[in-house]
Amino acid sequence: MARPAASGRAMPSPELMDRLSTMRFVPPGARATTGVGERASRTSGPGMEFADFRTYRAGDDLRHVDPRSIARGDPFTRKYVQRRQFVVTIVLDLTASMMVQPDTKAALATGVARALGFVALSGQDKVRLVVLEGENGIRRSPLWQGRTRAPDMFAFAEPQIEAPRDREDASKRDASASLAAALTELIPSSDAGSLIFIVSDFWEADVAVALASLASTPATVTALHVLSASERDPSSLGQGIIRLVDAETGRERDMTIDETTLTGYRAALGRHTDTLVESLSGWNVFLPVDAEAQLSDVCLERLPVAGVIA
Incomplete structure (x- = not known):
């Protein structure tokens, strides 16, 4: 059953699409093939x-x-x-860790994927979506071309799963929706005319290895790292003993949040982020994105400043 994502964040507005229709991808190291x-x-x-x-x-x-x-x-x-033309592949992560906050993380990620796809279609490039979902595994779209295919692309990006409600729901999720596996599948076809965008929280273990392998191809890779405020800094959860539930596995763990725990978490997150950044070399881009950000700000400010579109 589809769960409609938050309006205004998951779908580019007509005004935003009007702006995006005049913008193009500007990868310095790529060439259309x-x-x-x-x-x-x-x-x-x-x-x-x-x-x-x-x-x-x-x-x-x-x-x-x-x-x-x-x-x-x-x-x-x-x-x-x-x-x-470029062949633009957009990997949209809608697995359980993204769907824990469907109106922030999942909604913004979906909106960004749709906006990137619309830029590709407006520029007469070819575009396809690879959508990771816990229950449905990995969904792969056909190649689309031309702005008339925008409704098909928008519909394909719509989340097809419910946000997890409890441990039982989470434990039933399909483990085959692996981001590392999806990235590895792209490697053989990634040439200098390939633009690959990955919109994810990158919480999957060892995903940096697959990301580095993909970045070593002639393709241009852009990783958009979407994290919520509590993931960036858990101090907003307060201090004391809290019960944490792993959205991917359903495992529970009681943990005491104090300054020592927060310091350790921040250090671990920093190391994890550094590993992701280091896995991208050359012309590739790593772009941190706040899940609470406005879609228009990401598209019209963050992406142009990062040199992704102009």
């Missing part, structure tokens, strides 16, 4: 936009040979710019 789109590629061939001349070679299409150069006895062939 497939299809027919808006982006000038490094290859030349049939096209409408003149690029340069080169010396005639046997077998060249005579329609592209400059007639004046033939008259001079030194034929040249016209080269044209090939317009290509």
